[in-house]
Amino acid sequence: MHNLFSMTCADLENWLRLSHGKGAFHAKALYHEVMGRGNRDFALHPAFEKSQKLALAVEGSLDVPEARIVETAGTDDSFKFVTALDDGLRIESVILTMESHETLCLSTQVGCRMGCAFCETGTMGLIRNLQPEEMVLQVMAARYQLQRPVRNVVYMGMGEPMDNLDAVLKAVEILSDQRGLNIPLRRQTLSTVGLVPGFKRLASMESMRPLHLSLSLNAASDDLRSELMPVNRAFPLALLKKTLAEYPLPSGGAILLAYVLIPGVNDSREDAMALADFAEGLPVRINLIPYNPGTCGRWPATEDKDIHRFGALLYEKGLFVRKRWSRGREVMAGCGQLGGRPEKDSKE
Numbered sequence: 001m002h003n004l005f006s007m008t009c010a011d012l013e014n015w016l017r018l019s020h021g022k023g024a025f026h027a028k029a030l031y032h033e034v035m036g037r038g039n040r041d042f043a044l045h046p047a048f049e050k051s052q053k054l055a056l057a058v059e060g061s062l063d064v065p066e067a068r069i070v071e072t073a074g075t076d077d078s079f080k081f082v083t084a085l086d087d088g089l090r091i092e093s094v095i096l097t098m099e100s101h102e103t104l105c106l107s108t109q110v111g112c113r114m115g116c117a118f119c120e121t122g123t124m125g126l127i128r129n130l131q132p133e134e135m136v137l138q139v140m141a142a143r144y145q146l147q148r149p150v151r152n153v154v155y156m157g158m159g160e161p162m163d164n165l166d167a168v169l170k171a172v173e174i175l176s177d178q179r180g181l182n183i184p185l186r187r188q189t190l191s192t193v194g195l196v197p198g199f200k201r202l203a204s205m206e207s208m209r210p211l212h213l214s215l216s217l218n219a220a221s222d223d224l225r226s227e228l229m230p231v232n233r234a235f236p237l238a239l240l241k242k243t244l245a246e247y248p249l250p251s252g253g254a255i256l257l258a259y260v261l262i263p264g265v266n267d268s269r270e271d272a273m274a275l276a277d278f279a280e281g282l283p284v285r286i287n288l289i290p291y292n293p294g295t296c297g298r299w300p301a302t303e304d305k306d307i308h309r310f311g312a313l314l315y316e317k318g319l320f321v322r323k324r325w326s327r328g329r330e331v332m333a334g335c336g337q338l339g340g341r342p343e344k345d346s347k348e
């Protein structure tokens, strides 16, 4: 059976034509109803009124998945939900409430093989990659929870998006389809630990230019970064800097440098100066993020005063710094805290 969440409207149109001899008119109606309006019951759409036989045939050969949310937890400004996948594995997603809109932080893998020392997901290892439809499913689940469309998406939940890039790019394409979820590329942010081949591939795709990129940096000396993020041994800082410098950003665009501030580890004056050196000459903005200890944290949580202090050192060097206060820490929905264990769904 074909999964609607794995398709753009053009994919659906091709499939409908091949499987049922119908094309654009029915595809657009069906896609808009389910993906655009969040209504699973497309058979009631006027386009299918005259041909209920067709509606039944399509229903019988098209899977419109239902988001099975098995756990939720939330505070005023962040909300975590756990979705059960068809094979019983579970993934976590977080809705962050901003002043004017919500942002969904979605997962791209079950677990992760990058092994970052500050991250709960990294302790799981990689269980498997998610399919595009399993990323789209998280957006639909968030929509049902919020009762309104999701405005912004960040690929920053469980997993390393560039380690599953084919599926992530397909999800980006599906989410941005104007006839469906309509989340433009400029409202989608792909976060990475810095897999250089991924940057190169994106750089070669003109259609992906408006997609925002965030590099999870976290240290600006190779020794410390390799300790915190083993991937640095394969893609050290000099190579990363060169890659960022050569990346073809749209005019006025910038890459975010995410820096999780870990007390006593990467938060000294020297660390700030090394970060300023790395950023010099690059089109970047810095995003300071407090460390969340999670259940197996090696270090204490970052305090707001440390974020202020470190941020001030960077301001002095003329850098653009955005500070994030710890959202969702209470419900284990903060950065680096997503660690939904791959237990089987209890309903199965």
Ligand code: SF4
Binding pocket: 112, 113, 114, 115, 116, 119, 120, 121, 122, 123, 157, 158, 159, 160, 193, 336
């Ligand atoms: Fe994987 Fe991201 Fe965690 Fe690193 S921070 S282990 S890339 S999920």
